[in-house]
Each structure stands twice: as structure tokens, then as C-alpha cells.
Amino acid sequence: MFLIGRLLSFMAKFSSVIGTVCVVMMMLHVTADVVGRYVFNAPLTGTIVIVxxxxxxxxxxxxxxxxEEKRAHISVEFLTDMMPQRAQTGFSLLSSALTVGVITIVMIGGYTEAMKKTSAGATMEQGSSMLSVWQxxxxxxxxAALMGLIALYRMLVLITGWRNGLKETDIDAKFIND
Structure with a gap:
């Protein structure tokens, strides 16, 4: 089970890298569009659609x-922190179960919509061009699948007491919280 947690952490880290690349690309793309528009009077086609x-x-x-891996979603714990450990564990299990249920609905809905858009070859108009957006x-x-898998894994670890393989907090985050 510990290796599954390590794999999920690796997948989350990979997602984080993709997100970082998206932020940098977005910044460069918008900057290039602004420079092109106001300096050369030639904006980049499709900037709004792509961003x-x-x-x-x-x-x-x-x-x-x-x-989900870093437990960075908003939570209010002022009442549960005063409860016995067993009650805290119960609330944590309930929270994880609700998370898995809701995110599974989002995942299924997202999958259904992605299938529709893929088969239709969804595009958006930007100026005089049509840009493909189905991807x-x-x-x-x-x-949603990654979030659901991490929440489900956390639930299983909580129930079984197995060693957790997730990298739940960064050293910096732990320092900030202290």
C-alpha cells in the first residue's frame, strides 16, 4: 500500500509540474500577445481561447x-480539534467518503462531456479562425480521477492503519503552519 501512495504522490507531482508549465506558458503567451498588439499592431490569434x-x-x-494530496483544501477544524481522536477519525472518514462520492460524479460528468466534445470535434471561433478545444x-x-484516487487511498489508510505513502505536506508548509 505504501508504494501506491508513492505512485499517487508522483502523479500529483507530475500534475503540479504540468500546472507550473501552464502558468509560465500563459504568462508568456499573454505577454507576447500584448507586445504584439501594442508594439507591432499584430496580436496573436487565439490568445483568449487558448488561455x-x-x-x-x-x-x-x-x-x-x-x-487533495497536500490537504490544502479549505477546512474548518475548530470544533473537531476539541473532540476525541476516535470522533476526529470518524469525521475524517466521512469527509473522505463525501469527497470520493462528489468527485466521482464530477469525473463521470467530465468524462461524458469529454466524449461528446471529442466525437463532435469541438472548436471555438477566434477572429476568423476556428481553434480546436475538445482536448x-x-x-x-x-x-478529478487523481483527486478521487488520493481521497480513496487516504480513506483506506485511515481504516486499515497502513503506512501512508503520500507526501502530504511540504517542509515549508509545515514551517508556515507552526
Whole structure:
């Protein structure tokens, strides 16, 4: 089980790298568009479509798995911290089960939509050009699947007491929280 956690952490790290690349590419793309538009009077075709339908979508949906691994989603623990450990474990299991259930619905819905858009060859008009956008729809089920797998794994570790292989916190985050 520990190796499964390591694999999930590797997948989350890979997603994080993809997100980082998207941020850098988005920054460069928008900067090039602004320079082209205002300095050379020649904007880049499709900047809005590419930024909104590729960079942003990949960044958001690939990051949700990373946030799940690092336990970085918003949580309010002021009441549960005062409860006995057994109650805290129960709430943690309930939270993970709800997360797995909701994100599975998102994953299935995203997969269904991605299949429709892929078979239709979805495009968007940008100026006088048509840009293909069906590929970006696959970020939703992929990112949701990663988040769901990590939440399910965390649930199994909590129930069985096995060693957790996830890299849940960074050293910097632990320092900041102290």
C-alpha cells in the first residue's frame, strides 16, 4: 500500500509540474500577445481561447489532485480539534467518503462531456479562425480521477492503519503552519 501512495504522490507531482508549465506558458503567451498588439499592431490569434480553454482548465483541474494530496483544501477544524481522536477519525472518514462520492460524479460528468466534445470535434471561433478545444475537456476527468484516487487511498489508510505513502505536506508548509 505504501508504494501506491508513492505512485499517487508522483502523479500529483507530475500534475503540479504540468500546472507550473501552464502558468509560465500563459504568462508568456499573454505577454507576447500584448507586445504584439501594442508594439507591432499584430496580436496573436487565439490568445483568449487558448488561455481560457487550455491553460486555465489544465491548471485548475490538474491542481485539485495536488491540493487533495497536500490537504490544502479549505477546512474548518475548530470544533473537531476539541473532540476525541476516535470522533476526529470518524469525521475524517466521512469527509473522505463525501469527497470520493462528489468527485466521482464530477469525473463521470467530465468524462461524458469529454466524449461528446471529442466525437463532435469541438472548436471555438477566434477572429476568423476556428481553434480546436475538445482536448481540454479531458482535463476534468483526469484531474478529478487523481483527486478521487488520493481521497480513496487516504480513506483506506485511515481504516486499515497502513503506512501512508503520500507526501502530504511540504517542509515549508509545515514551517508556515507552526
Amino acid at each position: 481560457a480553454n487550455y491553460y486555465m482548465v489544465l491548471l485548475v483541474f490538474f491542481a485539485i489532485g495536488v491540493a 481540454s475537456y479531458w482535463a476534468v476527468p483526469i484531474g
